[in-house]
Amino acid sequence: MSDTAPAARPHxxxxxxxxxxxxxTHFLRAAEAAGHDRPRVVPWARVLREGGHAFADDEVVRLDSPGENAEVDLLLRGVDDPTRVExxxxxxxxLLAAVRSLRGGVRLDDPDELAVLFDKRLTHARLAEAGVPVPPSPTSGGARPVRGWDEVLAAAREVGAARFFVKPAHGSSGSGVLAxxxxxxxxxxxxTPVEMAPDGRLHNTLRPRRLTEERAxxxxxxxxxxxxxxIEQWVPKASLDGRATDLRVVVVAGRATHAVARTSRLPLTNLHLGxxxxxxxxxxxxxxxxxxxxLAVCERAAARFPxxxxxxVDLLPAAGWRRFLVGEVNAFxxxxxxxxxxxxxxxxxxxTYGAQLAALPAALPLAPPLNESNEPNERPRSAHHAAR
Structure with missing residues (x-):
């Protein structure tokens, strides 16, 4: 009988x-270009309809955005119009319940960290506690709920903010934001990109508009x-050619790998909003x-989600390019x-997809050996946590 350890199979x-x-589709193409077998795709709609999904222990599981799908949006938000903000x-x-319903596999996205990343108040607090520079906020940590305009105005005044952003705590892509x-x-x-219909419902548009009356x-x-x-204080941004400028910096496995500058004559720089x-x-x-x-500021922010x-990371260069603050950290x-x-x-x-694939070998734990059962382990493993 041999004492040789069983060989590990690839993830x-x-x-x-x-x-x-x-x-x-971008991720699938990048995986195949990097020499991987075609990844198995599990639709969000299936996960939501079936109440979960199981992965084998040797499967490395990437979560991607559930957005831009009408059926999934209805299952998650309970509204049948994808332009609706509410x-x-x-x-x-x-979404958090669906993430936690996934069983087994090695996760590239920690479920507990996603709960923070999808709440701007919790993200702000986690960054501030670590000394990562962020705009002042009276709602950091979520301990102080604001229930309407009067409370928003009072909270902003308490931090001396005459100009400020109001953001849905769980929003993304500029949805529902007001400068x-x-x-x-x-x-x-x-x-704001928000438009209120005559029936009082809110809709996102791709053309930000200016509201000039307080009641609106x-x-x-x-x-x-x-x-x-x-709520966050509006920090004046640096400019390029007279246009307000910020950056999206992608951090992979702790290193800043990609950056794009976004400019606008409006306070909102999202590319899809002009x-x-x-x-x-x-x-x-x-x-x-x-x-x-x-770049170091972005890496410090990402380090809060190991x-x-x-x-x-949405990086805000302050006017004059003398300092940098983190506006948001985005899971997707x-x-x-x-x-x-x-x-x-x-x-x-x-x-960005090739960079993540290249980082996998150093981030992943050893795969289960060949003679172990391929039945999924109910408890998912985190790639980074397993590597530490």
Missing amino acids: RLAVVGNPENRRV GSATWYAR VETTAAGRVRAT VAAVVDALAPDGLH GARGELAAVRERAGERWAEA GTLCVG GDLLPGLTGLPGGPAEGLD
């Missing part, structure tokens, strides 16, 4: 996502409040020796088609 890849979505608290609760400006004379205006701003905020709100990509070379030139500091392989922030890694970095020449 297999699986992704939970919407099969038709470009996020999933329902984000229901979306949050149902509010107030004056000592009592004037209020806001820039208050009506939108009051309608958003039941789903939870996060923002435009800026020249990253110009950003680096403006930042000068502080560029390394900017069980999640990849996050997208890697959709940057065609963008290759930073020159001289660990992902040079790779897109």
